[in-house]
Each structure stands twice: as C-alpha cells, then as structure tokens.
Amino acid sequence: MNIALIAHDQKKKELIDFVKDNEKLFSKHTLYGTGTTGKKIMENTNLHIARFLSGPYGGDQQIGNLIALGQMDMVFFFRDPLTAQPHEPDISALMRLCDVHSIPLASNKATALIFLNIL
Structure with missing residues (x-):
C-alpha cells in the first residue's frame, strides 16, 4: 500500500510515536510524507519516507495529487x-480528495489504531 504520513506541528510527536510503535507494520508499505514530518519520522525510525514539500509550501497538495491520480491508498494526517x-x-482540499476518491483518512490516533487492522 502507498501510505501518506502528515502531522501538524503540535501533533508531530504523537504521529512519530505512533509510527515507531508500529514500525514493523509500516515497513511493509511505501511511505510518503510532507517535508518536516517525513524527516522527523526517518530520524526516529529505520523507515524510508518519500518526502514532499512542507505542508504550507505545497506538500499537502502534492499528496493530494497522488490521491487524485489513484496512487495513494491511505492517509494518516494527525491534525x-x-x-x-x-x-x-490546502488541508480542506486534501480531505475533500480523500472523500471524493474513497481514501481512508485517519485524522487522530484513535482512528489510526483502527486502520492498523487493514495493514
């Protein structure tokens, strides 16, 4: 699966800890992330993240493009x-694209834990 990992500044630690706790599961998939989030996840795990721009500089839109092209399977966006x-x-557009293309979107840890059953 192609999985996007995104987090707002105040939620980055929460997402990093979540990914670290589930690193074995995430290692079986192709991971994408916005600039800073992807960098911090790589610094704290052994995972490779294909990084885009930081969210405010267009990273959310770049991930949205993959969603529109049918190249993203799941999004973890800790908002x-x-x-x-x-x-x-940009955030609203990304969420709208997830809805339009029926892409699962976990915007918090509780939903993300449910999504782990799909991985």
Whole structure:
C-alpha cells in the first residue's frame, strides 16, 4: 500500500510515536510524507519516507495529487484542531480528495489504531 504520513506541528510527536510503535507494520508499505514530518519520522525510525514539500509550501497538495491520480491508498494526517493553520484551504482540499476518491483518512490516533487492522 502507498501510505501518506502528515502531522501538524503540535501533533508531530504523537504521529512519530505512533509510527515507531508500529514500525514493523509500516515497513511493509511505501511511505510518503510532507517535508518536516517525513524527516522527523526517518530520524526516529529505520523507515524510508518519500518526502514532499512542507505542508504550507505545497506538500499537502502534492499528496493530494497522488490521491487524485489513484496512487495513494491511505492517509494518516494527525491534525491539530485547536490551532489555526495558515494553509487551511490546502488541508480542506486534501480531505475533500480523500472523500471524493474513497481514501481512508485517519485524522487522530484513535482512528489510526483502527486502520492498523487493514495493514
């Protein structure tokens, strides 16, 4: 499976810990991430992440492009609902593309844990 890993700044540690705890499962898949999130996951695991730009610089849109092309199977996007994001339109577009193309989107750890059963 092609899996995208994205997290807002306040949720990066939570996503990194989640991926570390499930590294064996994630290692069986092709992983993609926005710039900083991908870099930090690679620094804390033995996983390779194909990295795009940072989210505010277009990384969310680059992942959205893969979704639109039918080249993404699942998205883990740990969002911070309590902090305004300057690139909120990009985030909304990414989530809309997941809905349009029926791509599973885990926006928090509880949903992500359920998705592990699919992996």
